Amino acid sequence: MSPHNCPSLGNSRLPSQLITIDDCVSWADARLDQADVFFGHGCYNSRDEAIWATLHVAGLMDQEYDEIASTLISEQDYSKVRDLIERRIQTRQPLAYLIREAWFAGYRFYIDERAIVPRSHLGDLIQDGLEPWIDSTTLERALDLCCGSGCIAVALALTCPNLIVDASDLDASALEVARINIDRFQVENRVQVVQSDLFQNLPICKYDLIASNPPYIPSEELDKLPEEYLHEPTPAFAGGEDGLKFVRQILIRAADYLSDKGHLLIELGNNADALESAYPDFPFMWLTSRSEESVVVLLSKEELQHYEF
Template sequence: MTTELATIIDFIRYGASRFSAAGLTFGHSYDNALDEATHLLLQTLHLPHDLSPAYGQARLTTAEKSAVLALIEKRVKDRLPVAYLTGKAWFAGLEFISDQRALVPRSPIAEMILGGFSPWLDDREVIRALDLCTGSGCIGVAMASHNPDWMVDLADISDDALGLARDNIAYQNVEDRVRAVASDLFAGLAGQRYELIVSNPPYVTEDEFDALPAEYAHEPKLGLTAGSDGLDIALRILLQAPEFLSDDGVLIVEVGESERALVELLPALPFNWVEFAVGQMGVFVIDRSDLVEHRDAILAAQRA
């Protein structure tokens, strides 16, 4: 009986058990039931995400119990990602506002941001950077927050996503160095040049989208799908990026499970696939010069 639950630890354990028993899918910021339950509880109680274990035996009030239990049951019943339930998500060590205007913040690129994009930027100076297909703005805002001397543009085609990105720009107090721009990829950025362009564009195939768990149905499809092979957007980025990169500029793009299809389509392109703490995760780094050299092959692949 839930009346037996009293402490923070009790409710985290209960939430994790309910989530696991219900067969929920995890992949929106957290990959397991225990971490999701912890996030839900701490956010609901307005406690820091790194709360000391010493508070684990603290008891919830009656009102707090009701609020936590209601969200646990909503997570189970409606399959809403926990970030949408709490309105907050963590990315690259920062807290972001999260709602259904854009995908829940998540990308292995967070590890690159925290690592200073080493070794890719070790010998390069970045003055201006672009977060293309920004969604919630998490990548671009995190880049600006961790690199106080960078000017960062956030670009997206979705007005809803841009509204959320602007909320996160203000939430992280980087309005003086970050702006959100309405743009269908590069169409609204004429004349701009960047030393670094980073993008986590849509890359889910239509077949993959149809098979996704219920949690993903709450996210905007515009931010997920990219044609039959998941590469419609990535190929456009590869083709257009050189015009917006400085001469020694770098492009970083996440294509996830579409990595194999991209390599098969452009076998001669010298993609540098990034190894993360948990292995390779479909993120490549490529220099502008290589994009220019292989432009004809990229154009042919896009037309195929």
């Protein structure tokens, strides 16, 4: 349905009881598209975000869209969706912050401006049980380094029912959000938060897996980020001049914190090429996820030990 023939677009006098979920989504889709907002905080296009906003308001997030598309939306919910979409456009806040909800690895996390919106490609890998790369049944202890909202730590704990996870971040505010998520998913007996500047305050122990989505945006690209990113904490992105400031430190130190059969998983996002350029003779193993982008690299303890990063 185009913005011009959608019955709900800009015409609140129409009887709202005749408006279906799909009409509402079409209106929101067209409005977001016209407004030229940035997508990338949980979905990649206007239609997916319109569906997310509508189903969130209608309390239907656990339903298959095709099954409820033709059901009617209440006047009150329709009005709420319109208000929400207008706020999204006016403020340029990511939808996740406006509705305090982010989907990651198939789970609904709490989120607010104290931590960046969960969207790491590690989520797809975790949802697939880390297969075929790592045998998750052998993991006993893991570290989510630079954990933010705790999404990776919690998703790992939910995927591996016996796993003990440390979730660490330098930012005390982000760790408050991580605690909310640990409570929400009732994994407080297996996931603990640690405030630490990278490895500095971490308990001395050997992890079977270190998973990290560290800050990796190069300095000169920070100013070019879409407006939506300005609502998120800058230290979550700032990766120094070439974006590898934290990645380099993690590569140098990770082996000391890994068990003999342990692995390091790091997300590099758009900065994957910079890592290849910095260490041209290292045979990095890039993992593809559902999105088919190769932005996560896997290294074994053995590889980390035998190379001078």
